[in-house]
Amino acid sequence: MRCSLNLLVVPETQKLRALALAALFAFAFSVPCSLFPNPSAAQSPTYNLGRTPTEEEIRAAGLSIGPDGKDLPPGSGTAKEGAKIYAQRCAACHGPTGAEGEVSAKGRRPAPPLVGGKGTLTSPKPVRTVGSFWPYASTLWDYINRAMPLFAEGSLSANEVYAVTAFVLFQNGIIQENDVLDAKTLPKVQMPNRNGFLPLRPEWKAPPVDPNRVP
Ligand code: HEC
Secondary structure (H helix, E strand, C coil), rough: CCCCCCCCCCCCHHHHHHHHHHHHHHHHHHHHHHHHHHHEEEEEEEEHCCCCCHHHHHHHCCCCCCCCCCCCCCCCHHHHHHHHHHHHHHHHHHCCCCCCCCCCCCCCCCCCCCCCCCCCCCCCCCCCCCCCCCCCCCHHHHHHHHHHHCCCCCCCCCHHHHHHHHHHHHHCCCCCCCCECCCCCHHHHHCCCCCCCCCCCCCCCCCCCCCCCCC
């Protein structure tokens, strides 16, 4: 980037003043130029701090699966395989079958039940669980992958997340014990409350602005 300022017309009589101004301008314009360094300089070892993350690290940290299940990683699992993982990694908080949840104890954040509650959403005491409330199985995979087990987030492999997701769905009577969940089958799982939500973006249009409106 070129950072120079050309004064085009400098009347002879104002030469001194113009020179002073030019010096001021040159200073003023030289500052913003230094704010736009060569982009590659951002990764230079100038400060010897950090390093550029690898593709693998970016993928692991930034993996986020939406309802369509696009970007679900390779791997698979069944509820049968997931039962063991659930018992070891989840049951202490969510209960042995998932329907119990955690009983509120002082100083501890209770874990909600993951199973049951079907048909209670319109009752005075709705029980919101994966089975009764969640609209997508793909986002269940995403949530478990990123946020569970609490305090050991990110410690499950993709296969383990598929398996434990399958276990939670099986406990809710949504899939069979030996159904294989993977990137292809998981987004096809029909959740009971799939249509219990308003559209993601209701068709709402802003009313026309009244030109006489006092702000
Ligand atoms: C140390 C306790 C603990 C462990 C272990 C744990 N969870 Fe959780 N879990 C929680 C808490 C607390 C919440 C509520 C988090 C919140 O609402 O922000 C939660 C929330 C969830 C939810 C969301 C429930 C909902 O309807 O909002 C799912 C699904 C879940 N956990 C699955 C699992 C699975 C699967 C495992 C095992 C791999 C696991 N959890 C292990 C404590 C735990």
